[in-house]
Amino acid sequence: MRFKDYYQILGIAEDADLKQIKKAYKKLAIKLHPDVNPVDDGGEKFKEIAQAYKVLKDPKLRAEYDELRKHGGARSHDEFNTASNRQNASSSYSSTVDDGDFSDFFNSIFGEQSVNNARSHSSHRSRAEQFSQKGQDAEIDISISLEETLSKTEKTIQFGIPSIENGKIKQINKTLKVNIPFGVLDNSRIRLKGQGGPGIAQGANGDLYLNIKLKPHPLFDVQAYDLILTIPVSPWEAAIGADVTIPTLNGKVKVNIKPNSQTGQKLRLKGKGLKGKSITGDLIGVLKIVIPSETTESDKILWQKFKSSSTFDPRKNWSN
Structure with a gap:
């Protein structure tokens, strides 16, 4: 059998690494694949690059091939094939494309392998049918x-x-x-x-x-189908109660803030959350007491009067 220079076939240097070998093979495999290169009758060129790739990608086979090549191909390809089969039967090169290697490569480019892959086809099927591939997702x-x-x-x-x-x-x-x-x-x-x-x-x-x-929403956080809304309330609304208007995804509604409400307390509006085919979430309002960012002189007088008349101690539990 005529000696074949696999490096020349793939168009790579003798010291090419595995990444370069794979890149060269992929480029040629796309160009010479029988489905896109009908001029290559019988896919002989495609088989040739597949043989080269099978040998050069395997460190053991490559080492033995390099030894053969160094001596000018004095040993025949048949001898090389026999020796490499003994060394690693699963890595031996042959005159046909290895189905697993072929499908892994083309799957990486064009998508999932067809259920009817080349390994299961009979020799009477056309080459195009043998290499049928599902398109890329x-x-x-x-x-x-x-x-x-x-x-x-x-x-x-x-x-x-x-x-x-x-x-x-x-x-x-x-x-x-x-x-x-x-x-x-x-x-x-x-x-x-x-x-x-x-x-x-x-x-x-x-x-x-x-x-x-x-998309992030400026008002609502999402927990499954429930929506979470922070409801700011003033100190006096929290203390004596109030009716406040709050937003929902499809309009505004009024809710009642009960007297003596605290920051962190929650109120639930049934059915005002996100909707699914079999479930509708709720809108959960979380109260947050907010004081004015600025205080006028009259405000200070009122707050001082309230402080003087109130016996409330927010740190009572610390007294012990």
């Missing part, structure tokens, strides 16, 4: 407001996805109008079947996954 983040979760929302999205044409990878830009169902939560994932990258050799298209991100 795509993922994009979509930000929506809390208000938008209360009903179905239509969004226009744009994204790019790689595709192979004439042996070269190119970017396909897509624009879609998608419906976001009501009740989605932060980090929800929506699958749009077949909206990802195109399949290879009649393989199915990949899928598009939408990752939902809820």
Whole structure:
């Protein structure tokens, strides 16, 4: 068998590291793959680069091959193949592409391997069928407001996805109008079947996954389907009680602050939170007593009168 210079076949230097070997192989595999290079009848060039990659990526096989190459290929490829089989049967190179290695590589570029992969096909199937691959899946983040979760929302999205044409990878830009169902939560994932990258050799298209991100709200925090709202109240409202108006996601409502309320006390409004298909959250108001940032002279006189007449000691429990 004619001696083959695997370094020359992959177009790499003799001291190329594993990263450079893989990079060269990937570039040539895309260019010479039978599905995109019908001129290479029978895929002989593709087999050749696959053989080179199989040997040079394995340290033991590479060392033995380098020894063979150093002596000008004095030992035949058949001898080398036999020796390397004895040394590591699972790493031996052959005249056909290793299915696992092939599928791992193309899966990393174009998406999940088709269920009918090359290993399970008979020799009577076409080469295109043998290397059928599902297209690459795509993922994009979509930000929506809390208000938008209360009903179905239509969004226009744009994204790019790689595709192979004439042996070269190119970017396909897509624009879609998608419906976001009501009740989605932060980090929800929506699958749009077949909206990802195109399949290879009649393989199915990949899928598009939408990752939902809820926009931060200036007033509300979120706990599952519940909304948390801090309600500022004045000292006198907390002391004698008051009716105050608070915001919700779909309008304003009045709530009653009971006399002698304290900072941190909670009140719950049923059904005023986020909505899901089978659950509706609540709005939980957390009271926070707030004093004026500025005090007038008349205010000081009133506060002084209150201090003089009140027996309340906020540090009573410290007396012991």
